[in-house]
Amino acid sequence: MNEELQSQFDEFEKTGIIRRKLLPWWIKTFCWIFMILAVCGLFTLIGSAFSNNVQLSLYGFETNTAYSVIGIFLIAVMTLKGYAGYSLWFEKANAISIAKIDAIIGVVICVASMFVIPFTSGDGHIQLRLELLLLIPYYIKINKIEYEWDNLEKI
Numbered sequence: 160m161n162e163e164l165q166s167q168f169d170e171f172e173k174t175g176i177i178r179r180k181l182l183p184w185w186i187k188t189f190c191w192i193f194m195i196l197a198v199c200g201l202f203t204l205i206g207s208a209f210s211n212n213v214q215l216s217l218y219g220f221e222t223n224t225a226y227s228v229i230g231i232f233l234i235a236v237m238t239l240k241g242y243a244g245y246s247l248w249f250e251k252a253n254a255i256s257i258a259k260i261d262a263i264i265g266v267v268i269c270v271a272s273m274f275v276i277p278f279t280s281g282d283g284h285i286q287l288r289l290e291l292l293l294l295i296p297y298y299i300k301i302n303k304i305e306y307e308w309d310n311l312e313k314i
Contacts, residue, residue: 197241
């Protein structure tokens with residue numbers, strides 16, 4: 160009887176495995192930056208109702224109005240990045256998948272802004288987006304820790 164009670168209490172005494180320890184310091188920092196960015200992006204939607212001049216810029220795309228195609232697109236990307244940061248920081252099960260999607264979408268948007276914007280704006284100058292220097296290592300690191308992240312609960 161006593162052993163049975165002890166085995167039931169052992170489950171509560173186990174220390175939880177912290178997935179956050181798998182993340183390097185720079186990803187932890189960007190998790191917080193992007194969570195704050197997402198909140199600011201969502202407040203921009205509210206603030207745009209009261210102000211005509213709101214400046215949004217991300218990955219080379221810029222707009223002065225939140226209620227435009229580019230504005231809504233940028234706020235959606237900010238929200239996705241914030242959700243990816245939230246998922247990683249709070250150790251959600253689907254965080255790695257969301258982070259990979261975030262990284263891939265970020266790379267696609269950066270490449271599009273490098274090659275599409277110069278030809279649509281008429282100046283023809285291709286700009287190298289420095290965000291790629293962080294997005295590619297981010298994807299590689301997330302891909303590297305995926306197996307350990309997904310299998311920590313089973314250990």
